[in-house]
Amino acid sequence: MYKIAKENLTALFQKIAAEQELYLPVKTADKVNFGVWTEDAEVDLDTLKTVKSPKDVFFPQSETLYTCIREGKKIKVEPEALKEQNFVVFGMKACDIKGVEVLDRVFLVDPLDTFYAARRDHGTIVALACHEPEETCFCKVFGVDAAEPAADVATWMIGDELYWKALTEKGEALTEAVKDLLTEDGAAEETVGKEKEAIRGIIEQLPYSHLSLEGWNGDVLMEKFEDPLWDELYKPCLACGTCTFVCPTCQCYDIKDYDTGKNGVQRYRCWDSCMYSDFTMMAHGNNRKSQKERFRQRFMHKLVYYPANNDGMYSCVGCGRCVEKCPASLNIVKVIKAFQKKGGEQ
Amino acid sequence: MKTEQKRAEMIKEISGVNPLKCMKCGKCSASCPSYNEMDIKPHQFVSYVINEDIESLVQSRSLWKCLSCFACIERCPRDVKPGKLIDAARQIVVREKGQDYLTPDEIPELIDPDTPQQLLVSAFRRYRR
């Protein structure tokens, strides 16, 4: 295991960025989001949660798929190039990494999403363990260990040192590339071990850590779908897309055209939200006419439909961003608890 | 550009007058107190400029007979204001004499602040000949 002093991190970033693109938490106008590293960027590794999850590194909020250009009476189709350069994402948390796993099961199965696959192939993830988990965190519920992120490289920020451990071949390669900035530390395992324990200790104390997922699995489709509880739960929902846009696992997108005039018609995809009234709107109208149906869709998808198709894996990783950001203070935890409470009453 | 053409342009530039606006009504000549002293009459000034015969203008007696009373400027219904053309022609003469003369912004530093403005203006007219 290696370590690097906090004060040398800039040198580390410079070194990485010299070879490939580097994404990491950057503060802009008071908010921290993943962004491309530049000399001017204000890197912020202390903020636990970026506003948006880093999923857009692999699945951008909007990306052009191809462009149609009119040449006289003919139309030329120019597909967008796939990602060909390697890049590094630094500072992803355990929950977000699990989020990528959820996305993989959607985009990397047949039919393969080549745009996503190219980004996954070329991306190396350097994870950062959660130093001070917060009350909105409930990753433990979904089997995520915030103290021991599973990525290409795992790192821990302890005091003024960043501890570095490569976990995969990609991770080894990156370590090799920056090795002259890292120092070997024999006592590292022990130091990191203590940190892990501390983190796990805090997680035990968090209010959501013991949330029960009992009764949520791929087999309860109709029972949950028809539950009258939805009639009440959705009511505060404002039908905005905040929860879906900050979520590390939401993967719905819409495909739209933009006529640039001179540069042809760009066909692009962009994140969509099942909370939106025109989500999956078709010529005949809408599958889900009411906000209740749209609200139900989101949670049923995360806790029932997705597990049903993915060996019981939930499509929530407990990052807690929706808990923090929902304008109406709704969130998946409240939904789970509401059903739990109702179960208790029965 | 020929000299006369250049001089005509200069007169238009200095005076800010577009002589083509003249409708030949003659109100300038009708208003002029020095009319009888002049060899080229005020309304003719306009056509001399249009025809770019500046030499005749600068040689004319009229140039120095104009009192700058501004009656023609005041009354011209077409915004042609022959008085300004005359004044511009005088300027041409002065400039062509190559005399160094002060510009108005240089004056304040040289002059006693109590000197009446009127005097300064008259001085300008006279000494620039």
Add this chain to the structure above:
Amino acid sequence: MQELINRAKELLADGTVARVLGWKAGDLPYNPEPAYFEKEEDFADFVYNGFCGANLSKYMIEASKLEGKTLVCLKPCDTYSFQELMKEHRVDREKAYIIGVGCKGKLDIEKIRSMGIKGIKSISGAEIEDEAETLTIDTVYGEKTCAYKDAMLERCHVCKGKDHMVFDEVIGESKETKDADRFAEVEKIEAMSPEEKFAFFQKELSKCIRCNACRNVCPACSCRKCVFDSNKFDSAQKANVDSFEEKMFHIIRAFHVAGRCTDCGECSRVCPQGIPLHLFNRKFIKDINELYGEYQAGADLEPRTPLTSYEFEDVEPGIVAERG
């Protein structure tokens, strides 16, 4: 709060109202949610405290369609929104029983977080009955305190006043919270050079994720279908893209609510990226006040707004360039 609950129960019991629209305690100390209460026992979860910032007037659009009256708890600033919605025939006054609730300033959890307070287990001092000047926050990382005032939403510092514009009755006391000039921030930007202005908004708006929270929470944005969702207008965009999109969205949104926006501040409260969206609306309000006379949307039921009325002597658009 108890008085409010008792009165609500009473009105529910005597059939005056069919339901009560208020706030239900959340599972964290700071996240109560807007909720309907229809039965006596539901009131166990009823809460009204410093974190009940949500403006419930917009929910009355849907509630107006329900059978019977809805009792709605409106803070002073919310009543402006309600009255504006009345003016626009989007809510039915007959379907509402308005209890004007007192307000001592509402809290912003983001402000508390920005002080580095995290792992929150409980918060005391946010109760409406308390005269507490200080919030005491118990966290997994130890006990923290912060001044109530420092945790208040921006909008409460420039409060329009604690009078309810429309109500059936008022319950609870209010406390003046205004301690800043409403247009100071706008003036600060106005004083910048074009380059600085552009850089400022570019930075803020680059964070926008087009989640539409600002729009959907806005009581003035009450369109059944927003132009930005409508294919008819050729302007529908779902996600942020390269450059102009956000500015276009936010300018048009501000323009659509200009003269109707009551400055309730919900847009800025809910923005996940903390974009000070109220700066757009307030700019229009400031311009309207300066150019067309003082105007407060929602303060009356006069149907014409500054943008649907005019004076012969109105200033020309050239004023913008003239005042530089």
Add this chain to the structure above:
Amino acid sequence: MQRIGVFVCHCGTNIAATVDVKKVVEMALHEPGVVHAEDYAYMCSEAGQELIHKAIKEKHLTGLVVCSCSPRMHETTFRNAAEKAGLNPYMVEIANIREHCSWIHKNIDEATEKAVILMRAAVAKVNLDAPLQPGESRVTKRALVIGGGIAGIQTALDIAEAGYPVDIVEKTPSIGGRMSQLDKTFPTLDCSSCILTPKMGEVNAHPLINIYTYSEVESVSGFVGDFTVEIRKKARSVDMNKCTGCGLCQEKCPSKKTPSEFNRGLSTRSAIYTPFAQAVPNVPVIDRDACIKFKTGKCGICSKVCQAGAIDYEQKDEIVTEKYGAIVVATGFDMIKLDRYDEYAYSQSKDVITSLELERIMNAAGPTGGHLERLSDGKAPKEIVFIQCVGSRCADDRGKSYCSKICCMYTAKHAMLIRDKYPDTNVTVFYIDVRTPGKNFDEFYRRAVEDYGVNYIKGQVGKVIPQPDGKLLVQGADLIDNKQILKEADMVVLAAAIEPNPDVRKIATMLTASIDTNNFLTEAHAKLRPVESPTAGIFLSGVCQGPKDIPETVSQAGAAAVKAIGLLAKDKLLTNPCTAHSDELLCNGCSQCANVCPYGAISYEDKEVNDHGIRETRRIAVVNDALCQGCGACTVTCPSGAMDLQGFSNRQILAEVDAICR
């Protein structure tokens, strides 16, 4: 997808000399939806329209773009052509490549490039055009004429003769206007009253004409075929039905110091007065500002002497509301004020007068009983100087930029009349140009010079200096002799510029009729629609449209009448189908649109809608097609974009923007 035909007009060389029309045709064929493009020398000609007809039939076109002159010129022509070939006329768009392109640009490449872009924008718009069907609206078979001068009188008579009722609204107590103030008329020297008075009588007696004198238009609403007008009948203080017009009241009235408007202030009148002896109606009014009874409460002599008991001090202004199908504006003119022409001493000497004052002096019913005399001392003038173009043809803001048109002729008339009646009086006319286009006009002017010895001097007067002895020293220039002239005169007559009646601005605003910088009402087309305002149903008669003499005024009055009759003869009008419509699925029912609608065309109804399967009753804006005039104010006010304007839809305008910016 549309099948669009693009037709590029050369307009002879008007377009083709500056725009490469072949290039426009070639580029058009690359545009989406365009299946046909061709050019032709004159698209608007019979042969050009035939090309369009043929292409529509053969290529099964669904839309047309004509690249030609302004749509204000030939849009209707091409729409009609399309309709004849079975195409909806609203599927035609015009790219204005003449007025907006070839005529203002010189560089062929630039002009061609711009023409292509304008063509592209029009194609983009047609792609989104939808066939429109005009609705129908009714026509109120009654006309309103504003102004009771010769223009208004002639228009009213002509309309009434065609069998339609007409109301005349006249601001002063009598009809007659400026013409009633004139003595003789050129070029035949007829007595003005002799030819006008019978017409006034005819109007008064006509069963279909109703005259509101001493009245003003208060408000106008509605639109072509269906205007609603409020007329304020100012309190006359005399009962029109009782008064016999005996004139005793005027004779006995003790307040006789008010300057007579009719005599241009050269004489005075009583407080109760008819402006002149032949006034129609021959019923006096009480000028309440001058009347002792109204000022002090005492007097009441007129009431005492009135045998008919017609005096009514209690009378109040009355508002009459009436509906009209057509409105003719005939508000006439006045002379400009001369207070900014100090050099002519108008305000310093009583003997410097305007031509209209001279008319009154020459008139037998005027202040001097028709004797030509100096107002200062009553002496007969021996030297009279006329000064032309006072305030006309002026480039600065003291006067008017235009030629007042009538002065040359009336001055010749005056000069001639004076020389005829007073042969020992010398008349000198200082002129800049003498303009006499008109039948027998130049002959008339030549007679003044050749037969009557009027001295015409080319050169404007610089100054008029009143002398201590009462003479007027006129300082002028003779540009032909190239000498300055100092002439002593006994009287100076100024041909002051004429200007539209100042009230016309207010009336134009009420009528939404457009007006130019000189306050003359704008005609719909300078050459082809000279008596119509661009606002449908509003017609122009007389000097309100531009300077005119009497014969011209009368012919224009007749023309305006014919246009009005043509309108009134219709039972129904086709309405402009470019009206606003509200998409019921998008409408919030918020009432914002109704707030800005100038026509009250928007109402709201509770309507059950089916919004993609959700059925609910919603408050929805409904536009009354007959009332909507298609301004589009509502479309911008509507935040959800529910309100859209047919023919100028949001998507169409955006498409044009995109095409231009491409």
Add this chain to the structure above:
Amino acid sequence: MSIEKNEEFRPKIVAFCCNWCSYAGADLAGSSRMSYSADVKIIRVPCSCRVNPMFILRAFERGADGVIMCGCHPGDCHYTSGNFYARRRMTLLFSMLDYIGVENGRTRVEWVSAAEGAKFSQTMHEFVDKITALGKNVRLEDLRCRN
């Protein structure tokens, strides 16, 4: 900030003209042969009140360098009051554009009557000069539409 001075720069200018006054004024400028730059392209609208701020923003988004709106003089609107509403709307919109840092010379409103061909031409001259001096619109342009 240095403005790139490009000798070849030809601005793209969109002019919205109301049908009754300004479009007719532009026609008059045409029939009077009062030339102005070919960079100005006119869109005919029934009334200045038909101009949605979105049209103006869209033009900028699509790469226009200046947008000018012309209508009847206040009080002379063919529809009585349309230009009054337009005046308030544009005043607020321009103020907002100024507020977010867009050079305020890029937008303009001018009242041009049907009789003011000369004013139309003069106004377009001035506006084109102003926009040429300001240079390319980069702040509001959508990158996707860039050349």
